[in-house]
Amino acid sequence: MNFSKDIIVVSGAANGIGLATVNHLLDKGAQVIALDNDKVALDVLSEKKWLNKINLSTYQVDVANSHEVEQVIQHIEDSIGAIDKLVCSSGILRMGALNTLSDEDWYKTFAVNTTGVFHLCRAVTLRMQQRKQGAVVAVSSNAASVPRANMGAYAASKAAVTSLIKCLGLELAADNIRCNIVSPGSTDTQMQRQLWTDDSGPQRVIEGDLANYRLGIPLQKIATVDDITQAILFLLSDHASHITMHDLRVDGGATLGAV
Numbered sequence: 001m002n003f004s005k006d007i008i009v010v011s012g013a014a015n016g017i018g019l020a021t022v023n024h025l026l027d028k029g030a031q032v033i034a035l036d037n038d039k040v041a042l043d044v045l046s047e048k049k050w051l052n053k054i055n056l057s058t059y060q061v062d063v064a065n066s067h068e069v070e071q072v073i074q075h076i077e078d079s080i081g082a083i084d085k086l087v088c089s090s091g092i093l094r095m096g097a098l099n100t101l102s103d104e105d106w107y108k109t110f111a112v113n114t115t116g117v118f119h120l121c122r123a124v125t126l127r128m129q130q131r132k133q134g135a136v137v138a139v140s141s142n143a144a145s146v147p148r149a150n151m152g153a154y155a156a157s158k159a160a161v162t163s164l165i166k167c168l169g170l171e172l173a174a175d176n177i178r179c180n181i182v183s184p185g186s187t188d189t190q191m192q193r194q195l196w197t198d199d200s201g202p203q204r205v206i207e208g209d210l211a212n213y214r215l216g217i218p219l220q221k222i223a224t225v226d227d228i229t230q231a232i233l234f235l236l237s238d239h240a241s242h243i244t245m246h247d248l249r250v251d252g253g254a255t256l257g258a259v
């Protein structure tokens, strides 16, 4: 897969799956624009740019802020160039039973995981539409497809973003813009590690939790960020030139491939 001619925006780029996606895209020659609201981690990423003189720009953005997103996308298009591809990886996880969840946790979960993706896709694809080309990949979750105890707000926000991307793909197919989803299962990042209460955390995820009707992982391992990034790059690439509105689940079989 070659991305040497592409300008690619990645949100959630400072950590986890987004950061791995940035690194793989840079290795494949892309000009990458990294967006995140984690200034400390973004500054670490920026340091890499000066050390390795690579095609990387970083911007601190809150994807939940419509004005900030519109401003940064316009700035990128004016000062760097036409955006060819977009990866939406930013996300938050607020755990809790639905009937005791706070308004703040509910609203913030949707603001970042769903509305944030909407802001980015609207700003980028309106410009892609003028050029009749582009590709979008949003990182959803296998939790969008199966009920998960104490993750109801998150799962609902991911089900919404999955539907959002499929509808966007339908609307933009005639403009040669492909929109797809990667739905990871348990992946070794900060978001996953917040769930591990002790050293046995990973093994317990792999073995499952029948008390919460949670299957284990048939492939008997937690995903690495590279497992997810490979799926993201495939759907971004020309190898997926006839794929749109697809939801590629990368979860080691944890949801038994259920639709």
Ligand SMILES: NC(=O)c1ccc[n+]([C@@H]2O[C@H](COP(=O)([O-])OP(=O)(O)OC[C@H]3O[C@@H](n4cnc5c(N)ncnc54)[C@H](O)[C@@H]3O)[C@@H](O)[C@H]2O)c1
Pocket (backbone or CB within 6 Å): 011, 012, 013, 014, 015, 016, 017, 018, 035, 036, 037, 038, 041, 061, 062, 063, 064, 088, 089, 090, 091, 092, 112, 116, 139, 140, 141, 142, 183, 184, 185, 186, 187, 188, 189, 190, 191, 192
């Ligand atoms: N780790 C898992 O087990 C797992 C499984 C399925 C799906 N996912 C999804 O994968 C994506 C990446 O998550 P991750 O596991 O790499 O977690 P992570 O916490 O390591 O990375 C998430 C990134 O999003 C950024 N972010 C959060 N809110 C933001 C905002 N308002 N504006 C801009 N950036 C913001 C964070 O700063 C962080 O850099 C998320 O959408 C997550 O829901 C993760």
Ligand SMILES: O=C(O)C1=CC=C[C@H](O)[C@H]1O
Pocket (backbone or CB within 6 Å): 093, 140, 141, 142, 143, 184, 185, 186, 187, 191, 192, 195, 205
């Ligand atoms: O372990 C899991 O299945 C998950 C943990 C955190 C977020 C993910 O979307 C979810 O798949």
